[in-house]
Amino acid sequence: xxxxxxxxxxxxxxxxxxxxxxxxxxxxxxxxxxxxxxxxxxxxxxxxxxxxxxxxxxxxxxxxxxxxxxxxxxxxxxxxxxxxxxxxxxxxxxxxxxxxxxxxxxxxxxxxxxxxxxxxxxxxxxxxxxxxxxxxxxxxxxxxxxxxxxxxxxxxxxxxxx
Amino acid sequence: xxxxxxxxxxxxxxxxxxxxxxxxxxxxxxxxxxxxxxxxxxxxxxxxxxxxxxxxxxxxxxxxxxxxxxxxxxxxxxxxxxxxxxxxxxxxxxxxxxxxxxxxxxxxxxxxxxxxxxxxxxxxxxxxxxxxxxxxxxxxxxxxxxxxxxxxxxxxxxxxxx
DNA sequence: GGCATAACCGACCGCTCTTGTAGGATTTAG
DNA sequence: CTAAATCCTACAAGAGCGGTCGGTTATGCC
Numbered sequence: 001x002x003x004x005x006x007x008x009x010x011x012x013x014x015x016x017x018x019x020x021x022x023x024x025x026x027x028x029x030x031x032x033x034x035x036x037x038x039x040x041x042x043x044x045x046x047x048x049x050x051x052x053x054x055x056x057x058x059x060x061x062x063x064x065x066x067x068x069x070x071x072x073x074x075x076x077x078x079x080x081x082x083x084x085x086x087x088x089x090x091x092x093x094x095x096x097x098x099x100x101x102x103x104x105x106x107x108x109x110x111x112x113x114x115x116x117x118x119x120x121x122x123x124x125x126x127x128x129x130x131x132x133x134x135x136x137x138x139x140x141x142x143x144x145x146x147x148x149x150x151x152x153x154x155x156x157x158x159x160x161x162x
Numbered sequence: 163x164x165x166x167x168x169x170x171x172x173x174x175x176x177x178x179x180x181x182x183x184x185x186x187x188x189x190x191x192x193x194x195x196x197x198x199x200x201x202x203x204x205x206x207x208x209x210x211x212x213x214x215x216x217x218x219x220x221x222x223x224x225x226x227x228x229x230x231x232x233x234x235x236x237x238x239x240x241x242x243x244x245x246x247x248x249x250x251x252x253x254x255x256x257x258x259x260x261x262x263x264x265x266x267x268x269x270x271x272x273x274x275x276x277x278x279x280x281x282x283x284x285x286x287x288x289x290x291x292x293x294x295x296x297x298x299x300x301x302x303x304x305x306x307x308x309x310x311x312x313x314x315x316x317x318x319x320x321x322x323x324x
Numbered sequence: 325g326g327c328a329t330a331a332c333c334g335a336c337c338g339c340t341c342t343t344g345t346a347g348g349a350t351t352t353a354g
Numbered sequence: 355c356t357a358a359a360t361c362c363t364a365c366a367a368g369a370g371c372g373g374t375c376g377g378t379t380a381t382g383c384c
Contacts, residue, residue: 002164002251002288004342008277015276027359041344043361060352061358076280089164114177114304115170118238118295125287126164133280142276166371189330203373205332222381223329325384332379342369350361 002126003084009037010045010083011076011138017055018071018139019146025057025064045083052082071139077130087126089119164288165246171199172207172245173238173300179217180233180301181308187219187226207245214244233301239292249288251281 016031028046032039046065049055054074055065067074081087088095092104092113101120103113139145178193190208194201208227211217216236217227229236243249250257254266254275263282265275301307 001253002249002284005253006342008252008254011277011280029359038344040346044344047361057360058352059350059360061356062353063351063359065360087164090170091163091167092170114300115173117300117303118173118292121291121295122164122288125291126284129283129287130280133283138276138279141279168371191330200373202375206373209332219331220381221329221331221379223327224382225330225380227331327382327384329381329383330379331381333377334375335377336375337373338371339373340369340371342367344366344368346363346365348362348364351359353358354356 003080006045006083007080009035009042010049011079012037013042013046014049014054014067014074014079014135015138015142017065017067018074018135019142019144020066021145023066025062025066027064030064048082049079052078054079054082067135071136072134074135075131076133076135076138077127079135080130087123087130089122089126090115093119093123165242168207168245169242171197171204172211173241174199175204175208176211176216176229176236176241176297177300177304179227179229180236180297181304181306182228183307185228187224187228189226192226210244211241214240216241216244229297233298234296236297237293238295238297238300239289241297242292249285249292251284251288252277255281255285 012035013031016034017026020026028042029039031037032042046055046057050057050065054068056068057063057065077087086095090103094102094104096102101116101123103116103119174197175193178196179188182188190204191201193199194204208217208219212219212227216230218230219225219227239249248257252265256264256266258264263278263285265278265281
């Protein structure tokens with residue numbers, strides 16, 4: 001499995017927030033019930049999203065969470081990275097701030113790291129898929145803003161990223 | 163981390179086999195020494211590769227392993243899948259023999275699975291990167307057939323799979 | 325026939341990460 | 355004041371990872 005349920009649950013949480021038409025915050029328990037996910041676990045996940053600046057929270061009664069930005073401006077690479085930690089195909093892979101890819105086995109002996117070419121391509125494929133998807137797309141795909149499933153038939157062709 | 167060291171070690175093992183110019187088998191201990199990897203662990207990995215029909219073995223003295231096919235005909239999606247198990251971005255994702263993607267949350271209630279679009283794209287990105295890379299490319303990248311690193315400068319442009 | 329080599333096989337083990345649960349502290353609307 | 359919510363920390367069962375170990379079988383060579 002490439003990703004754990006942290007990404008799955010967290011993304012669903014974000015989609016649920018994006019489905020809200022008004023700017024009123026939604027409580028976690030509402031999300032938990034809508035998606036049938038354990039509330040206490042969602043608390044951990046939403047904490048990561050908050051620390052990454054993706055959602056804002058208001059405490060106290062009638063409090064809850066909101067998207068920190070419009071869904072159109074949120075790309076999924078940021079979301080998944082906030083939930084799962086830095087996305088690298090392999091332990092030895094580290095991305096520098098400038099976007100360069102390093103491998104710890106780089107110059108450990110006689111010949112260049114044989115696998116670097118492969119993992120670089122995989123990394124590129126995943127990053128491209130994640131960064132090329134916005135939260136707004138997923139909200140749309142899930143049936144648009146809340147109020148019931150207005151349209152059950154898919155609008156965007158599935159797998160159009162291929 | 164997307165993949166564990168099983169994929170890393172296993173691919174390096176395959177590259178090492180691919181570097182051998184002659185058809186003579188190489189012992190695992192030779193590979194272990196060349197790549198500085200634990201021999202006993204490699205045994206487990208090579209067992210998976212053998213069961214997947216990627217390498218052949220000859221037992222007894224002067225025995226060892228060989229590629230079951232020329233490196234040009236071995237794509238990395240098969241190798242990685244043999245090592246890591248089926249490649250799916252998420253637990254609920256299952257690929258049918260016909261290549262269709264299923265999600266266990268598909269019709270569990272009111273609206274379509276919100277994350278399916280995302281994971282489908284990720285799946286596509288990874289599969290494309292892996293299936294579009296042959297073992298021969300990695301062997302070439304690692305410095306070609308054994309006998310020393312004939313060329314240190316990279317020949318193929320890194321990231322050309324984008 | 326012995327012996328060294330090397331593939332094969334399964335059991336075991338410490339560790340970390342995952343997937344939560346539990347309990348409490350704090351903030352806020354009504 | 356109270357209920358509703360976020361927030362925070364600690365704990366825990368389970369699984370997978372990375373690796374070790376001991377033993378069995380098969381084979382080439384002297």
